[in-house]
Amino acid sequence: DQQVKQNSPSLSVQEGRISILNCDYTNSMFDYFLWYKKYPAEGPTFLISISSIKDKNEDGRFTVFLNKSAKHLSLHIVPSQPGDSAVYFCAASVASGSARQLTFGSGTQLTVLP
């Protein structure tokens, strides 16, 4: 039972255009959401996050939108650059004891074409 789903395994976008990566979740207890970026043979690196009390968070070219009623979040990258080509993982967080656990989606491979 996947609690965090990324239904698009891949996405291709032209350089300079907008990339929109989507993520859906089922557990209403999730209260913090993150996006990670991963290059081949490397560990994921943190990109941007959003708390459930917000509906939007921006950081430079990256914006994350959260729609709690639809249990949906999206990552917008504008403008897209070839260096953005990577696998993007959506993750959702809930407190578990004294630490937080992350549940990851299956990832979306973004390819930005020059």
Next chain:
Amino acid sequence: DGGITQSPKYLFRKEGQNVTLSCEQNLNHDAMYWYRQDPGQGLRLIYYSQIVNDFQKGDIAEGYSVSREKKESFPLTVTSAQKNPTAFYLCASSMDGSYGYTFGSGTRLTVV
């Protein structure tokens, strides 16, 4: 520089052998995690530890074992009981109550 180090980067194992993957962090993080990545399946949690000498099973713990004798170290042993061990293994750490993880660069294990 603070960080999390996984070694080796590539590891080959014969069927029936146990193998241990190393994970060390100098971030003073309390919690540490092991994930496995397979194509099309994202990251799946194997084991996690919130404090020294304590750890819990994740979603796919069968065939794996861990120890947490020091705060800085969280080695993962892939035993011969793991039926499909070929994968990319990621170690991560976080502060208690923090909202994100720091990941190592991963170990690719191949059974030959």
